[in-house]
Amino acid sequence: MxxxxxxxxxxxxxxxxxxxxxxxxxxxxxxxxxxxxxxxxxxxxxxxxxxxxxxxxxxxxxxxxENQLIDFEAFGKTHKLTPAEIKMVDSVVGGLSVPEHAAAHNISVNTARVHMQRVLEKTGSNRQTDLLRKVFGR
Structure with a gap:
């Protein structure tokens, strides 16, 4: 027992x-x-x-x-991201392109591009690969 x-x-x-x-x-x-x-x-x-x-x-x-889970909410809070921008980061980490993210979340590609641009600005990233390095802490 x-x-x-x-x-x-x-x-x-x-x-x-x-x-x-x-x-x-x-x-x-x-x-x-x-x-x-x-x-x-x-x-x-x-x-x-x-x-x-x-x-x-x-x-x-x-x-x-390697005991590494991504806490998107904490990442978003650190960089003052909006919920929509956090979704964008989540999608990019998941391998989606900006247009794929737009389709998955029923938003326009232009809106998704604006979200991505704001994410890059707020995180101090020049491109998506820089963003990924920051998300993964590398």
Whole structure:
């Protein structure tokens, strides 16, 4: 009985570790966690993972992540970014171009370009690669 409780606690810790990484995954340019159907499905899958598979997934994420999650809200606060500008940074980090970001968020490409320009100005970046270096702390 105590072994089951310990196993349940370990499983809960592993799932809590995995969730923030899942929140950064995208499907069609939209965060999976922002789509209730996808979020529910992911939770369903996680709940049914075999313990050895969950151990393997957790281990691989730990190895590949170098314990680096991006806190977009904190980055935005540091640089006085608006919520729309934070979304732009999130999209660029996720590999989207400015036009792809515009399409994913139902805004015009011109509006997205303005957001990107303001992000670059506020972060003191000359181009998107400079921005990415700042986001990743390099």
């Amino acid at each position: 105590a072994e089951e409780d310990e196993s349940s606690k370990e499983r809960a810790k592993q799932l809590d570790f995995i969730r923030p990484f899942l929140n950064q995954f995208r499907g069609d340019g939209v965060k999976i966690s922002s789509e209730p159907v996808w979020a529910e499905r992911i939770e369903e899958i996680l709940a049914n993972l075999e313990p050895d598979i969950l151990d393997d997934i957790t281990g691989r994420i730990r190895q590949s992540s």
